[in-house]
Amino acid sequence: MDMTPHSPNSPSAPAQPVLSTLDITKLFGQVRALAGVSLEIAKGETVAIMGPSGSGKSTLLHCLSGVIVPDDGEVRFDGSTLSGLSDRDRSHTRLRRFGFVFQDNQLIPELPARENVALPLMLTGTSRGKALKEADEMLRRIGIADLGTRRPGDMSGGQAQRVAIARALVGRPSVVFADEPSGALDQATGHEVMQLLTTTVSLIGASLVLVTHDPNVANWCSRLVEIRDGLVHSDGVLAARGGAL
Ligand SMILES: Nc1ncnc2c1ncn2[C@@H]1O[C@H](COP(=O)(O)OP(=O)(O)O)[C@@H](O)[C@H]1O
Ligand SMILES: [Mg+2]
Known part of the structure; x- marks a missing residue:
């Protein structure tokens, strides 16, 4: 896998957003x-979405990732x-272009880690052998090759979440969503886990x-979007990048 960091866009050429919503x-x-959210997310940007419980954060994430469709407005991805x-076609885009990390890892507890990581590749038609090879490579790159044959049911929460990150990244997605x-x-x-997630996301661009x-947790991102009552309440740069836990 090519893990070369991608060069930033030149300042003279404004970056096309990779993902955007228009008044959804x-x-x-x-x-x-x-209630009408417009957002533009650039390639390589890391965006934290915060807001009170029930403010619409998960709904926004689900619209951005094509899990659900907004009633009005538009979600654009890659033009x-x-x-x-x-x-x-939305499912296809989700599988091929997006990666997902959930609060509960949502791994299959009975399947060895390497097979869990290989699953998204196999679902898009990669042969089992090639998918397992790429899964092993990803596990190695993020430093958990030793977990490859272990079942998530026999792991700690932190270990399982690392495997979940490997699964989200193995297909080299354009956007990673994490709730x-x-x-x-x-x-x-x-x-x-946040350090691993942000480092690997940045490595694949x-x-x-x-x-x-x-x-x-938000501090690991470069931008903070605050949602209140289904609207963008604030949107700004996060200076204190790197987490202050
Ligand atoms: N599938 C659903 N069915 C009914 N109401 C929902 C559904 N999903 C979300 N809601 C409601 O929409 C609002 C926003 O929810 P959500 O996006 O989950 O907020 P957050 O993630 O910020 O806590 C809440 O009032 C919630 O109860
Ligand atoms: Mg939520």
Whole structure:
């Protein structure tokens, strides 16, 4: 795998956003989860989304990642309309171009780590042998080759979350989405997991969109978007990059 860091865009040529929303809204019954959100996310940018419980963070993440479609407005990815695609084409984009890290690792507990990591590749048609080879390579690169044959059911939460990061990154996605990736871990382990996540995302030149309620976790990102009542409340640069846990 080519892990060469990608060079930043030259300042004279404004970067096309890799992912954007244009005035998206989403209703669940009477609940207005998103009330008109416009966001642009550049290639390689790391964005933390914060806000009170129920403010629409997860709904925004699900719209950005094509898990759900907004009622109004548009989600664009890589120059095309993601929100206008059929379910099948959106799933295809999710599998091939996006990586996901969840609060609970969502690994298959009975499958060895290397097979869990290989799964997204096999689902997009890579042969089992090649997928396992790439999974082993990714596990090695992030320093957990020793976990390859272990089952997530027999691992600590931190170890399993590292495997989940390998699974999210193995297909070299353009965007990695993470919803409270360290939410189930103690502070020290959460710190290590965030360090691993942000380092590997940066190595492959991907963008990161991370939802968290923890300012220390958000601090690992370069930009903070605050959501309130389904709207962008603030959007700015985070200076204290690197986490202060
Ligand atoms: N599938 C759903 N069905 C009904 N209501 C939902 C659904 N998903 C989210 N909501 C509602 O939309 C609002 C925003 O939810 P969510 O995006 O999960 O907020 P957050 O992640 O910031 O806690 C909440 O009021 C929530 O109850
Ligand atoms: Mg949520």
